Amino acid sequence: MAASLDIIGVSKAYDKKRVLDDISFQVNQGEFVVLVGPSGCGKSTVLRIVAGLEQVSEGSVRIGSREVTKFEPKDRNIAMVFQDYALYPHKSVYENIAFGLRIRKFSPADIDRRVQDAAEKLDLKSYLQRRPAALSGGQRQRVAIGRAIVRQPDVFLFDEPLSNLDAKLRGSMRLSIAKLHKELKATIVYVTHDQIEAMTLADKIVVLNDGVIQQMGAPLDLYYYPRNVFVATFIGSPPMNMIHGRLADEQGLTFISDKGLQFKIPKTVLSHLLPEARPGKKVVLGIRAENLVDSQQGRTDIHFTAKVLVTEPLGASTSVYCAIGGHEVQITLPEPSRPSVGDQLNLTWWAEHIYLFDAETTLSLVKNPGS
Amino acid sequence: MRGNLSFTRKTIYHLVLIVAAIFSILPLYRIITVALRPGDKIFTTNFEIFPETPTLENFTAVFSQTQFITWLANSLIVTILTAFISVILSATAGYALSRFRFPMRSGVFMFLMATQMMPAVMLLLPLYFMLRRFGLIDTYAGVIVVYMMTTLPFCIWLLKGYFDTIPRSLEQAAQVDGLTAIGAFWKVVLPLSTPSLAIAMLFCVTQIWNEYIVARVILQTAELYTWPLGLFELQGDFDTRWGMFAAASVTVTVPVTAAFLYSSKWLLTGLTVGGVKG
Amino acid sequence: MAGLVLGTEALLYAALRILRVRTETRLAFLLLAPAFICIALVIIYPFFFQVRLAFSKLNLYTVQNWLATGELGWAGFDNFVNVFTSSPLQTETFWSLLVRTLLWTFINVFFHVLLGLGLAILLNQSIKGRGFYRALLIIPWAMPQVVAILAWRGEFHPEFGVINQFLGAVGLPVYNWWSDPIPVFISCCVVNIWLGIPFMMIVFLGGLQSISRSYYEAAAIDGASKWQQFRQITLPLLQPVVVPSVTLGTIWTFNNINVIYLMTGQDGGNEFADILVSALYKSAFTYSRFNFSAAFALVIFAILLLMTMVWIKISRGTESAVR
Numbered sequence: 001m002a003a004s005l006d007i008i009g010v011s012k013a014y015d016k017k018r019v020l021d022d023i024s025f026q027v028n029q030g031e032f033v034v035l036v037g038p039s040g041c042g043k044s045t046v047l048r049i050v051a052g053l054e055q056v057s058e059g060s061v062r063i064g065s066r067e068v069t070k071f072e073p074k075d076r077n078i079a080m081v082f083q084d085y086a087l088y089p090h091k092s093v094y095e096n097i098a099f100g101l102r103i104r105k106f107s108p109a110d111i112d113r114r115v116q117d118a119a120e121k122l123d124l125k126s127y128l129q130r131r132p133a134a135l136s137g138g139q140r141q142r143v144a145i146g147r148a149i150v151r152q153p154d155v156f157l158f159d160e161p162l163s164n165l166d167a168k169l170r171g172s173m174r175l176s177i178a179k180l181h182k183e184l185k186a187t188i189v190y191v192t193h194d195q196i197e198a199m200t201l202a203d204k205i206v207v208l209n210d211g212v213i214q215q216m217g218a219p220l221d222l223y224y225y226p227r228n229v230f231v232a233t234f235i236g237s238p239p240m241n242m243i244h245g246r247l248a249d250e251q252g253l254t255f256i257s258d259k260g261l262q263f264k265i266p267k268t269v270l271s272h273l274l275p276e277a278r279p280g281k282k283v284v285l286g287i288r289a290e291n292l293v294d295s296q297q298g299r300t301d302i303h304f305t306a307k308v309l310v311t312e313p314l315g316a317s318t319s320v321y322c323a324i325g326g327h328e329v330q331i332t333l334p335e336p337s338r339p340s341v342g343d344q345l346n347l348t349w350w351a352e353h354i355y356l357f358d359a360e361t362t363l364s365l366v367k368n369p370g371s
Numbered sequence: 372m373r374g375n376l377s378f379t380r381k382t383i384y385h386l387v388l389i390v391a392a393i394f395s396i397l398p399l400y401r402i403i404t405v406a407l408r409p410g411d412k413i414f415t416t417n418f419e420i421f422p423e424t425p426t427l428e429n430f431t432a433v434f435s436q437t438q439f440i441t442w443l444a445n446s447l448i449v450t451i452l453t454a455f456i457s458v459i460l461s462a463t464a465g466y467a468l469s470r471f472r473f474p475m476r477s478g479v480f481m482f483l484m485a486t487q488m489m490p491a492v493m494l495l496l497p498l499y500f501m502l503r504r505f506g507l508i509d510t511y512a513g514v515i516v517v518y519m520m521t522t523l524p525f526c527i528w529l530l531k532g533y534f535d536t537i538p539r540s541l542e543q544a545a546q547v548d549g550l551t552a553i554g555a556f557w558k559v560v561l562p563l564s565t566p567s568l569a570i571a572m573l574f575c576v577t578q579i580w581n582e583y584i585v586a587r588v589i590l591q592t593a594e595l596y597t598w599p600l601g602l603f604e605l606q607g608d609f610d611t612r613w614g615m616f617a618a619a620s621v622t623v624t625v626p627v628t629a630a631f632l633y634s635s636k637w638l639l640t641g642l643t644v645g646g647v648k649g
Numbered sequence: 650m651a652g653l654v655l656g657t658e659a660l661l662y663a664a665l666r667i668l669r670v671r672t673e674t675r676l677a678f679l680l681l682a683p684a685f686i687c688i689a690l691v692i693i694y695p696f697f698f699q700v701r702l703a704f705s706k707l708n709l710y711t712v713q714n715w716l717a718t719g720e721l722g723w724a725g726f727d728n729f730v731n732v733f734t735s736s737p738l739q740t741e742t743f744w745s746l747l748v749r750t751l752l753w754t755f756i757n758v759f760f761h762v763l764l765g766l767g768l769a770i771l772l773n774q775s776i777k778g779r780g781f782y783r784a785l786l787i788i789p790w791a792m793p794q795v796v797a798i799l800a801w802r803g804e805f806h807p808e809f810g811v812i813n814q815f816l817g818a819v820g821l822p823v824y825n826w827w828s829d830p831i832p833v834f835i836s837c838c839v840v841n842i843w844l845g846i847p848f849m850m851i852v853f854l855g856g857l858q859s860i861s862r863s864y865y866e867a868a869a870i871d872g873a874s875k876w877q878q879f880r881q882i883t884l885p886l887l888q889p890v891v892v893p894s895v896t897l898g899t900i901w902t903f904n905n906i907n908v909i910y911l912m913t914g915q916d917g918g919n920e921f922a923d924i925l926v927s928a929l930y931k932s933a934f935t936y937s938r939f940n941f942s943a944a945f946a947l948v949i950f951a952i953l954l955l956m957t958m959v960w961i962k963i964s965r966g967t968e969s970a971v972r
Contacts, residue, residue, distance in 0.1 A: 053866050074872035086863035090885045099881075100871030147871070384776055391768060392785040394843070398800035399792060401811060405803075464684035471677035479681075486692055488953055490904035492926050493946050496933045497695035497702060503716070520691045523684060552676055581793040584906055588934055599795045613803075620796045631791035632784050 002187040003064030003154035004029045005050065010059030012045055012211075019045055020211045023059070027155075027204075032181050032188045036198040037208035037234070043191045046208070047157050050189060051080050063154050074103075079148035080157040083164065085140045087132040087147075093119075094128040097146045118146040121180070138169045145177075149184070158190040162197065174200060195235050199223070207231050224353065225369075229362040232286050232355055238319070241287040241329045244359060249279040255356075257285070261325030263302045268352045277356065277365040284362075286355030289319070289332040295346040306331075306345040313338070320345075399624065406430065406617035429618035433605075438593060439619055442601035445511075446580055449597060453515045454575035457522040458530075458568060465530030466556055470539070486524040491585050494520060499588055514589045514597075518579050526571045533567035534560065573634070580627070598623055658682055702943035703728055709937040728944035737932035737945055738920045747952075750903065750924040753838065757902045760842045762895060765849025772850070773857045783854075790847035798911045801840045805912075830921035833913060837922045841908045845901070849894060856890035857883070896960060903953070906930055925949050 005027040012020040020042045027033045035043040048054040050061055052073035060069040068076045079100075087096050094115055101111045119125045122142040132140055141161060148156055158177075162170045178201055181188055192198060198205050199219045207214040207222065207230070215227040219235075226232035233239045245257035253270060256262040265273075277283070295303055306322035306329070317334050322345065331347070339345060356365045407425040433439050468479065498517050499508070507513035537560055545555040561568075583599040590596055593604070598619075605616040661682055665675045706722030707715055715721060733743050768786060772779050789797065804810040805826035813823045824832040860883065868878045909927040913919050916935045923931070929949060933942035 051866075051870060053869070073866075073869045074874075078870065080867070080870050082863050082867060084861070084863055086861070086867040088864060088867075088882065099868070099873075103872040103877065147867075151871075381776055384771055384774060388768075388771055388776075388779075388782045388786075392782055395786050395788050395847075397811070398797055398804060399788060401804060402796070402800045460684040460687060463680040467677040467680035471680075473677045485954075485957075486688075488900055488904075488957055489950065490906065490926060492904070492906055492930050493950060494692065494695045494699065495930070496939065496942050496946065497698040498691070499933075500702075500939075501695060501698065516691060519687055520695075523688055523691070527684060581795060583795045584910070584930065599793070602795060602799070616799075620800065624792055624796050627793055628788060628791040632787065 002030050002185055004062075005155050005187060005189065006062040007046070007050070008060050008062070010046070010049060010061065011057050012042075012049065012054065013057045018211060020049075023208075023211075023213055025206050025213065025216055027187055027189060030185045030187055032190065032201060032203045033206060034198040034202035034204075035189065035191045035206050035208060036195055037193065037214075039193060040210075041208040042211040043193075043208050044159055045211075047080075047159055047189060047191045050155070051078055051157055052076050077151075077154045078157055079151045079153040079155075080159065081141075081144045081148050081161045083160040085132070085144040087140055087143055089132050092129050092131060093124060093135070093143050093146075096132070096143055097150055100147065100151050114150040115146075118149045121149070121183075122146050122176075137165050138173065141165065141173060142176075145180070149180075154187065156186050156188045158188065160192055161190075162192070162194070170197075177201065196237060199235070205235075207234060209234075221368075225364070225366065226286075226355070227364050227368070229284060229286075229357050232357070232364075236288055238289050238330055238332070240355065241289070241327075241331075243285045243287065243327050243329075245283060245285060246359075247277060247279050247281045247283055253277070253279065255283070255285055257325065257327060259326035261304075261327060263304075265354070266300055266302070266352055269354050272354075272367050273356065274365050274367055276358065281365075282359035283365065284357040284359050286357065287329060287331075288355070289330050291350050291353075292329075292331045292347040293333070293350050294337060295348045297348075297350075300349040300352055302349045304347045306347050308339045308341055308343045308345060311339060311341060399628070402617045402620050402624070405614060406621045408614060429614040430622065433615045433618045433622065437601070437605065437615070437619075438596075439598070439601060439622075441594060442596045442598040443623075445595055446597040446599075449511055449514055449518070450576055450579045452511070453518045453522060453579050454572050456515070457519060457526050457575050458571050461523060461526035461530050461571060462561065462564075462568065464527045466534050466560065468527065468531045469534035470542075483524045483528050486520075487528070491517065491521050495585060495588060502589065508589060509591045509595060511595070514586055517585050517589060518582070522575045522578060525574065529571050529574070530564070530567055533564055537563055577631070699943045699946055702940060703947050705940050705943075707939045707943075708941075709939070712939070724940060728940045729948070731941055732945050732948055737928045737938070737941065738923065738936070741920050741923055741928065743948075746923060746925050746928050749834070749922070750926075753834075753841075753924050754899055754903045756838055757841050757845060758895060758899050760838075761845040761849045761898055761902075762891070764842070765846050766853050768846065768850045769853035769857055772854055786850060787847045789843050794844065794907050795911065797844065798840060798908055801836075801843070802912050805836045827914070828919065833919065834922045837908055837912045840912060841902065841905060844908070845898060849898060852890060852894040853887065856887045860886050899960075900953075900957075903956075925952075 007023055007025050010020060010023045011018065023042075023046060025033070035046055037043050045054060049056055052068070052071055052075075056069060060067060062068065063076060063078070088099065091099065097115050097118060098111050101114060106114075115128075116125075119128055122145060124139070124142055124146060127135060127139060127143075132143065135143065141164075144161070161177075162173055165173060174197060177190075180186075181201075190197075190201060202219055204216065205219055205222055206216045209230050214234075215222055215231045217225075222231055222235050226235060229242065233242065243257050243261070245255055245261075248254050248256050248262075250262075250264070252267075253265045253273075254262055255265060292304070292306075304324045306320075306324045308320055308322050309328070310321040312319040317332050318338060320331050320333055320339055322329055322331065324347075333339070354366065357363065358365055404421060406429050407427070409424055409426045409428060468476070495517070498520070502508050502513045502516065507516065541559055541563075542552070542555040545559045546552065550558060581599065582597070586597045586600055587603075590600060593601075596604075602616060602619055602623075605612045605619055658679065662675075662679060665678060701721065704724060704726075705728075706724045711720075711722065736742050737746070772783055772786075805812050807813055807823070807825045807827055810826070812826065816823050826832045826836040864882050864886070865878055868882055873881060903924075904926050905924075906926045909922050909924055910930065913922050913927075916931065920928070920931075926949065929942060929945050932938050932945060
């Protein structure tokens with residue numbers, strides 16, 4: 001039955017090198033938590049610590065009410081889906097899925113029932129007697145998931161399960177995993193470097209970088225209120241544009257970029273800024289590609305002229321690289337905008353929501369209403 | 372896998388490995404100590420780790436009182452000649468087997484596999500007589516001929532396996548660029564095969580350099596002895612030349628062993644991966 | 650010699666041309682020719698010559714006559730009958746040699762695999778200095794066989810060798826490894842096992858290292874103990890590596906003349922530990938029983954052939970069962 005998971009103060013060091021630093025987060029019963037971050041940030045290490053495949057240097061892990069920090073993997077009642085599937089090559093699909101049950105001495109009738117059930121759910125019924133070598137990548141992935149399901153574990157662990165699949169398959173597998181979560185009401189910890197997977201699948205996202213948690217929260221929370229530059233550029237596709245500059249007082253708080261682009265910060269936004277946002281402060285302004293629209297559709301008084309450099313028509317939208325006051329910015333314009341290279345665009349801010357960061361500490365200067 | 376092994380586990384592992392290692396180097400170690408013992412102390416029944424009065428007199432005796440250097444030179448000549456000829460012939464044959472379809476191809480494979488099963492002893496008698504007929508007993512040529520029996524099949528099979536891994540598109544590209552089929556082999560495939568050619572060479576060298584039985588039958592006069600035969604001149608049932616025997620052994624063994632160890636990582640991957648995958 | 654080869658090549662080329670053999674096939678034959686001419690000379694012809702000798706009357710006394718006139722005589726199947734009924738040496742019969750050879754092969758290969766696998770597993774763990782251990786453990790393979798065997802022989806000397814000195818020191822019984830039948834055989838086995846372990850160890854180590862860690866991790870999560878992991882994952886996945894190396898090891902052990910011959914004192918030594926191939930060598934070159942030896946060689950060859958065919962059948966069978 002699904003259980004809660006608590007990671008408390010976990011640190012991990014290899015030979016003096018700190019890989020994880022004081023990681024703490026909670027996964028509620030039935031919650032889908034995604035650990036996301038660039039390669040080498042430590043997310044897989046966290047997962048393996050939860051699985052018991054690695055030892056903590058400090059800290060503890062609880063599953064449900066049990067303290068499992070010192071337990072072997074087999075005693076934790078967890079199941080894991082590996083990035084390379086790790087299907088036993090010399091066993092059939094049926095035997096692969098049944099392996100864990102056989103070890104635990106389940107009755108053959110029980111085993112058969114569970115395996116057939118899982119095969120039904122994952123559309124594997126016609127492959128049960130095949131060997132992994134005779135299956136496609138997507139099929140193998142499902143077998144790996146099947147192996148995890150039949151154990152009915154307290155917690156499911158997924159280690160970048162979709163990274164070896166092609167783009168199309170990734171999309172459909174994502175849906176399958178989401179559906180599975182709803183059906184089984186399982187507690188899931190899912191590791192990925194792909195922020196789209198994180199945004200679409202998670203109830204809660206934990207962003208990691210260099211072994212430190214950058215921010216935790218609901219997907220949209222992270223989208224609208226990133227705590228620092230790292231999270232801001234990591235979440236959202238395409239990545240947020242960053243413009244360096246400073247704040248100044250020119251009849252009201254004004255942003256002046258390093259290349260001279262400037263605009264007055266709207267009064268409605270001012271109240272959302274932290275007191276640290278003062279004139280003289282060196283700051284970084286964030287602009288999401290979706291934040292700038294044609295002047296006629298915007299809702300603020302802030303206007304920019306942009307010169308189109310490169311366009312990438314994608315069908316329903318167009319990705320435009322343009323120059324705004326000396327800065328190169330990437331924006332996404334929906335249909336029917338179809339600019340050409342060399343065009344002059346009049347753009348305005350979409351809504352009164354700003355992304356502003358302290359240039360030295362990289363922390364956000366915008367108040368987060370949630371926290 | 373789980374991070375660190377327990378302390379008791381590790382100590383047990385180390386103990387076992389140490390015992391195994393001692394067992395492995397025991398003969399070599401003992402031979403070295405015997406070689407360093409002075410003449411009057413050659414036969415001792417006390418279990419000493421290192422001779423009390425080590426001396427190099429056995430070594431000097433070997434080099435000054437025997438034809439050891441001649442024997443080494445003989446081995447060198449025979450080994451290098453055989454290795455060269457074998458590798459050259461095997462390269463062309465291996466290439467043909469790898470690239471071309473021709474009648475009886477699988478028959479040839481079976482034959483090569485079968486000959487690797489046969490030890491030299493099996494055909495030593497008829498070869499001996501054949502050589503006697505042509506007066507090749509007690510000559511370099513005679514012994515080289517017999518050694519070819521053991522080296523050719525393996526080298527052909529090894530090189531064929533390696534050529535199989537080189538994509539044919541390379542030769543095809545070369546031919547489009549203007550080379551003939553033979554030219555493509557010579558200028559494109561061969562240079563790419565140096566690792567495997569080196570391994571084939573090394574295999575021949577290790578086989579022949581240490582070989583005793585065949586050499587004993589073919590070579591009869593002391594001037595032509597290869598070093599294993601020479602070594603037997605020095606070994607009796609523990610007569611006074613045991614010290615020299617040890618010194619001679621050490622002289623041959625240490626460089627050979629060192630060379631093997633030095634190239635071992637590379638050599639072993641080549642031999643076992645190719646050889647075992649079959 | 651070189652001139653002969655080139656000349657034959659040219660003739661072959663002309664012949665192939667005339668016969669209008671396809672260029673591709675022609676080229677293939679030309680490339681193969683030098684090697685195969687040598688093989689024909691060095692393997693095929695001697696083989697048939699040996700068959701002829703097996704039916705001949707050639708022995709120490711008729712050799713000179715043969716060298717002068719080329720006459721070999723015809724002995725019918727007498728030589729073959731002798732192989733099975735009389736001793737190639739002085740007392741050992743074909744049957745005792747056969748039994749001993751099989752015993753020898755089985756015991757040696759068994760320990761080669763067992764100890765080789767054990768050491769490979771140890772070397773696969775993450776402990777300090779395993780590169781160093783590995784280098785030391787390969788030395789039996791790296792040393793020239795002749796030197797190693799003679800060194801071991803020295804250590805088995807009843808009086809001056811370290812084996813008896815050690816046994817005596819710890820209070821165990823001492824044996825005459827040089828002249829008592831069973832101790833002689835045992836000493837040969839010990840030496841051959843010592844010689845053969847490194848090869849198996851290295852092959853198994855390579856196999857172990859190629860097994861991906863995630864299989865073990867998945868099994869650990871599935872609840873398998875270390876022993877279960879070994880049986881369910883390590884062994885099955887090692888099989889493709891075990892089969893060829895055991896085949897090679899068996900053939901090499903069966904045919905290993907050096908150990909027995911050198912350990913038992915060569916020509917003047919005893920025959921308690923002789924196996925088929927060493928008896929073959931001695932019958933030809935120590936006792937000069939040429940015709941007998943030729944027949945003997947063919948019998949041994951037949952046995953080897955039979956063994957290989959049986960083995961191929963078995964391993965094909967198990968392979969398809971696993972696949």
